[in-house]
Amino acid sequence: MDVAATEREVPRGAPVPGGADPLGDPFLRTRFAVPGRPSTFLRRDRLVEHLGQALLTPLTVVNGSAGAGKTLLVADWAAHLGRPVAWLTLDAAVEGPGMFWAQLLQSLNACGVPVPTAIDFPADATRVHHTLLSRLAWELAGHDRPVTVVIDEFERMTDPEVARQLEFVLRHARPGLRLVLVSRTEPLLPLHRYRLAGEMTEIRDADLAFTTEEAVELLELHGLSLAVPVAGALVERTRGWAAGLRLSALAARSSPDPELYLKQFEAGQGTIADFLLAEVLERQPPETQALLLRISVLDRFCPGLADALTQRRDAATILAELHRANAFVEDFGHGWYRLHPLFREILLVHLRRRAPGLETELHRRAAHWLRRSGTLPEMLAHGAAARDWTYMARVLVEDLEIGRLFTDPGSGEPVDWFAGMEGETPDPATNLVRAACELSRSDLDRGLAHLRRAEEQLASDGRDFPAARLSWAVLEALAGRLAGSAGRVERATRSARQLMPRMPSRLLDGHPELDALLLTHRGSSALWAGRFEDARTDLTAVARGPRTASTALPRMEALEHLALVDHLDGRPGAAERKVFAMTAEAERYGLAQPWGSGLGQVVLAAVALGRDDVDRAEALLADAPGPRSADPVPAAAGRAVTAGVLLARGRTGAALAVAARPVPAAGDSPWAQGTAALVVSEALLAEGRPDAAVEALRQVAGDQPLCTVGLARAHLAAGDPGTALRLLDGLEAHGRSGPGVAVPAALVRAQAAALEGDTATVRRLLAQALVEGRREELRRPFRSAGPWIDAFLAEPSLRASAFGWLVPDPEAPDEPAPGGPGPGMPVEELSERERDVLERLARAMSTEDIAADLYVSVNTVKTHLKSVYRKLSVHRRNDAVRRARELGLL
Template identity: 60%
Template sequence: MVAQHDETREPAVAYVDPLGEPYLQTRFALPVRPATFLRRPRLAAHLDRALRTPLTMVNGSAGAGKTLLVADWAAGLGQPVAWFTNEAGDQGGGMFWAYVLQALRAACVPLSAEVGCPADANRVDHRLLARLADELSGLERPALLVLDEFDRVTTPGTAEQLGFVLQHAGAGLRLILVTRTEPLLPLHRYRTAGTMTEIRDAELAFTAEEAAEFLDLHGLRLSAEATRALVERTRGWAAGLRLCAMAAQEDPDPEGYLKDFEAGRSTVADFLLAEVLKRQPPHTQDLLLRVSVVERFCPGLVTALTGRDGVESVLAELHGQNAFVEDLGHSWYRLHPLFGEILRAHLRVRSPGLEPELHRRAARWLRASGCLPEALGHGAAAGDWDFTARALVDDLAIGQLFTGLRADDLAELFSHMGPEVTSAAADLVRAARDLSDRDVDRGLAHLRRAEERMAAQTPDAAGRLSCVLLESLVARLTGAPGRAEAALATAEELRGEVPAQLLDKHPEVIALLLTHLGSTRLWAGRLDEASTALSEAAECPGGASTALPREDSLGHLALIDYLNGWLDRAERKARAALSETEQFGLTHPPGSGLGHLVLAAVAVDRDDLGQAQTLLDEAPGPGTGPPDPVTAAGRSLATARLLLARGEPGAAVAAADPAVPALVASPWAEAHTALAASAAHLAEGRPDSAAKVLDDVSCDGEPALVAEIAWARLAAGDRDSAIGLLDGLHPRARTGPGVTVRAALVRARAAHEAGDVATARKLLARALLEARREHLRRPFLDAGPRIRHLLDAPPLQALAAGWLTPDGTAPHTGPGTAAEPATLVVEELSGREREVLRRLAQMMSTEEIAADLYVSVNTVKTHLKSVYRKLGVNRRADAVRRARERGIL
């Protein structure tokens, strides 16, 4: 007869467990920390809260470093800690509690013999648990109990028993659970009461600074950039960092190894496949392998990839298990980057040829769900270029190849599409890519082929509107306003056929159409009509998708204002243009940046030649292809005027011709080229040649051109012709000081030459009043000695003082004028310069000012240079002091 065991009897020494086997002492020992263990003070400080809360949970994925963290913390407490590693999993409630009791006794927790020990490996008597809780509650010093690998406890009964003991032990027990999953305890009660300490996966992740220290312990000293890249790839996962460091130690180029190593063929892969993937049931393993081809996934997408329904609970469980499945919210998940890499490599070995099919399924599900960017990526990965091109065109997203944050990504994506793809959509995409590089011939050839194929198919409004958009760009690049007008007319017909939601989704299409139309009208000299189209483009809905066309249209509007003589308006619009892209962090495509060019031309007219050169240098270069005619002409105009102001007429003539092929001549571009040549001839002492250059220039009654040509003819000695041009000019409301001042100076000089000094002074006074508002200096510096002599008269001195001359004396001119800024009084600050100055007075750094104003650091530096120059100082403190002295601040 076998004697019955009494749980309440006092064992002399608990040497054996309920099965009669010796206790495994290693399960009660604190794990040994390796020599390369990094103590992280922020986590240790968080764990210190465990001494004040009944329950602490350290919850993280496999290899997150949770066990070593708690072991190191426990070793440094200076008091006994009961440690139990539950490596055997669920062997029954009796076995679990026998080991817990043995751990407490091994830590010298004073438990009486009356508590007893379970006799049955599968069960424990409730009276034993009640006696244990009672004795713990009476302890003077709470017992510290660490249960490692608690995620192996999956029996609800055992968790309930532990909850009972924890609740009734009161202040006598501090329980610390180290687990991969949330335990089956009423955690919500402890969280609500604020009696629980939690350290989770995100907090366990190494920061870049911690990773650098950790790698240093392995003898690896990487650059900050390489360290950050490794932390991003591993998400700060402790085991991943350790395994990568150990592997890199064996490589002669550790940094190169860590940058390019294949995760699927590394010890990291062995760890994750064994510890994470193979712990899952077969159907979950298959799910993980299939979702590895996508960046993120939700139940619907997982069903499309696996063919199985009801996956919501599986995904939630994987996340709850810390199985390297991250919850993004709204039922979307993603894999840990390294885990995803390893699963993809494993998928190729386990199921060769399946990956393209999974990409194809993902592409179609994402396309139907409205996730176009991801659908395009998966379509390309599947090699299904016909689907990918059609998805882009059918979504009316062709304009994204020219604007927005994804232009470069799309260009790179479709660069892999081969010539074997012969659909209309594929040809449209090829045309867009060529035209974005300003290769008009190739782009037009692809566009014609797409139109031919489209004509043989069922009419597709989105595809046809995409063709029209590309036609308008061709018109702009070739200077063909008629073609642009025809494109817009077709677009208006198609707008009623294209689904409204597509037009609302892609406002960049209309913005680009209007900008291209406005540019061609401006090139043709139809400034009012151009302004109408460009203003409509500038008012298109905001956002990153329309930022570049809005900037482009504002830059064109700024040029129109400049040509019409409104310097302040031109400056405001040009600065507004630049801020459009700066606020979204967009880079200017090559050949753009008309705003910089207009600002440079304005700076020349204000005789701020250094600023003008800076702005020209900052303007984006032409890139690989020729710029559009308007931008090319704008650069030529600003550059030629700067060179003339510097006394370099030969260089100015060379720079004046935009030299772009255009189907229609531009009256203002041709006129400014001729004016530069005429000024150069005058500077070289050839007035006859200067006059002859202007003979073939047509100004078509445009006030800006009339005033410029009249100025040039008078300078060449043809006074009657100059006055005749001005007499035939009908004043128009849109003509600004840049035009009227030059016209007044022409008449003033003509009157002075005719001996009518009084009229000359009246005209000069009117010119000074007009110019002062816009700080227009250059015309007076170029006006000649007779006009400058008139400025010596006291009434005119007063009008010139404070902005044109320092003390009312006449300004000097000639080569070198710009190199003598002391001869000119500091001009007024612009609105944006005042904003920068106010923040300077608040001791803000350049970077802080840039962030506060939503502009780039380089833009702030440009404003600061201008502020220093205008205030006549070289340092920040002096600028603030001078501004306060003058009442600016």
């Protein structure tokens, strides 16, 4: 707190204990008075309790930035302490040890702890005799009750000799002295000794920051009653900085809509900017001011990057000093720093006023430095801010970074970085990046047009440009996958393989994502073409490949495609495990769910449908992201499962409409056609039209086990059991399928035996199907088999195999005990904020979107999510939504 403006000199001739200071001037009373608190001061019990430890330790340090509320906190504590406190506020006029100790002795006099006559006040402002220090320490050590001394604005004391003298007195005055230092910087005392001995109480910037709840109370004291989300957003922006909150509140009070003002106020204007510019920026030497202004264009920075912007070599020393001085430069760890967000906003506005046009050049320098030593997203961000599109494109191509536009979780969408790029250029790298942007947003036609243009430019250019050609091949493989053209993908992959040996091994080894992308694209296109074994080989190679951050997304894509292969082979448990492995990868790299194409969730929905959990299947489909790309594989899988859910709901017309929906692709997909035809066949059977059901599947059965079972069932319904059994015999000879095929096949055979009156065979086949079905919880084949099965399942021998998973256990209670919670009710009731998060979770919002919508931090949302999961006894967001729907919470 700056009290210089309120100082009043002691009138001439008035008695002053201890006399004048060493310069002969009267002591100023305000230097020794505990500062008053404004009416808007908020007493924070957690900090007062923390500061109460000062009575138990010799040394207390309250260390924080300008305006953090240090002085007011200690002043309020001192005023309520119930005992005298010697208060000394330093200023720039403290000239040497003699002046300091004279003022300290006077502070003791002023609080009623008279200095004995044996201790003479220093007569020389520049020095103090060691005898004075010894006598003072002896005197204080003899007190029955410790004397509390507060020295405010201690950062003004820069003389190491005074620090050594003060530490001497503190050490030898025990237990009679409790010293409290209020400072913007770390005091020069040997703090490590006191920390190790447990003899020091510390309150730092992070402790002084206001919480959202405290900010609400503070704003109310300023006459503002605001919603918690608005206050939370203000705390997030100011990082709980006391002065920022108070100045914002004062400005908002004069606004006709305070809430809107606090959401939209510009930090670069008004009292906050004036405060920070005067208290922080203008106190710095010119070279430090220049550095602060230039690094305001950076989200984070290290000394090397700061030097690149200032074109000097002193950033390391300056940044360390700024951090030590609590000058709104925060240590980000591992040698990186960041500016306080409000301070950064203000500095950026000041930079634009002081040096118009410099900001673009600074972004360009940052992009060039980050290419060598930073991260791709940061390089792209600064390159985009500098609008240096050609440079960015050439970096992406020459450094083989083109693949990371699709695999780096922090890179965002390629189109986001290059949204401002306009006009055509003769540079092939630029056209390759344009192609990547278009393909990333599913515009296949535009993406292919740019690829063709880049290909022509590379062909006409006489120079050898293997990096550009390899980048082209990777994008061409993606285009072929999106187009459903396995041949195009194969040709592009072959071309890439021929180019890779020509690249420097160091460069290629640093980009394992390129091979992962090529294999993923080829595996996906092979899956689309119905070549399951080829697909499994490529996709397994990706899933088992290098476990790096750049290959995380291809590995996850490979796992969900492998899950689809397992599902189509009738192995729901294996499919589910692969999706869970994919989810574990996502959590490992901090990726929000749902992500990507949603194929994994579609597979889980298919598994849920096979288990007759139609509600869960529907919830998973609703929670899956919308079509993010033109990839035909997730589109066809989603179409089949959606139609299956509609069939399970009895909406045959809607199911037929969905099944007839085309999936654009250059090549045919046997399994996509087969799953659509299977839906049509089942719908026709439900309508009592078995002959039409047979025709729907006759042309597509082939090497598709599920379709073969469906066709056999249709033939049986049409009165042709012989053909049905011959189809199933051929299926058994194939020997590839899992329980998802074996169980419905056994049920068709059992129904045929039932029609022949062969009950022994029926029971044998049903027993076999129950064993297989129980392992995978395959309820739907049994429940859709028809009424003929009910009598057999009622028999004791078969019913025993169906207890607990297919038919209710007769010993299990049907209803909960009166007055008790229902079997599915959470143990603890969800809070209102947890319900808010849950509702947005059900709308498939990401964690970041929920945080933005509720005006809270991402970490706050994560905390609420953990609590929701715990209360609902689940571990994933999809399960939380399903559970909440079951409980009627949504």
